[in-house]
Amino acid sequence: IAGITQAPTSQILAAGRRMTLRCTQDMRHNAMYWYRQDLGLGLRLIHYSNTAGTTGKGEVPDGYSVSRANTDDFPLTLASAVPSQTSVYFCASSEGLAATDTQYFGPGTRLTVL
Amino acid sequence: AQSVAQPEDQVNVAEGNPLTVKCTYSVSGNPYLFWYVQYPNRGLQFLLKYITGDNLVKGSYGFEAEFNKSQTSFHLKKPSALVSDSALYFCAGRGRDDKIIFGKGTRLHILP
Numbered sequence: 001i002a003g004i005t006q007a008p009t010s011q012i013l014a015a016g017r018r019m020t021l022r023c024t025q026d027m028r029h030n031a032m033y034w035y036r037q038d039l040g041l042g043l044r045l046i047h048y049s050n051t052a053g054t055t056g057k058g059e060v061p062d063g064y065s066v067s068r069a070n071t072d073d074f075p076l077t078l079a080s081a082v083p084s085q086t087s088v089y090f091c092a093s094s095e096g097l098a099a100t101d102t103q104y105f106g107p108g109t110r111l112t113v114l
Numbered sequence: 115a116q117s118v119a120q121p122e123d124q125v126n127v128a129e130g131n132p133l134t135v136k137c138t139y140s141v142s143g144n145p146y147l148f149w150y151v152q153y154p155n156r157g158l159q160f161l162l163k164y165i166t167g168d169n170l171v172k173g174s175y176g177f178e179a180e181f182n183k184s185q186t187s188f189h190l191k192k193p194s195a196l197v198s199d200s201a202l203y204f205c206a207g208r209g210r211d212d213k214i215i216f217g218k219g220t221r222l223h224i225l226p
Contacts, residue, residue: 004157035216040218041218042204042216042217042218042219043158043204043216044216045213045214090157090158092157092158097212098212099146099208099212100146100163100165100208102148102160102163103148103158103160103214104160105150105157105158105159106157107155107156107157108155108156108157
């Protein structure tokens, strides 16, 4: 069982380019999340989805979009990357959105925008 | 405003000594609290959580955490530290609105 996979592992991107970070889970979890991790700021929620076909905005959604066409996949798109989007991005999933549900994290994507 | 605070950016402990990583919270409703660990170049891994019941929660790798409602704290502890425990530790909490909030993380260094 792989759990959550993310691709690519790392990427260097020119500012203004479009980029999609991929996330796939094989646990049949209903809820999925995208976080960014920045030094001194911890993890901040970008977008989430509580089930296929629905998405919601987190704490820092500007400049990012997501889709949830099926249960397993939850891609994150940067339409026009900016240097402030340089970060490590983590995808996570949980069985549901209940407050007691544990989140499981992917290995992360390190993105550098120049 | 809801928040989770980890007052120490870094904690240094000698191998074999007990360790404590501090966390305080301010969430509405019943607090649901979590600890995660992040090893270098890896994603976060779940350690333990407090939902209700016994204030002392036991988790993976010999870690435990004590929920203290009066002090609004959820400190992570281990009786005897290992060098392999060196990592970044995150406390997280969820309140009435079910939004998870992460602390900024505490880097734990276990000195051989």
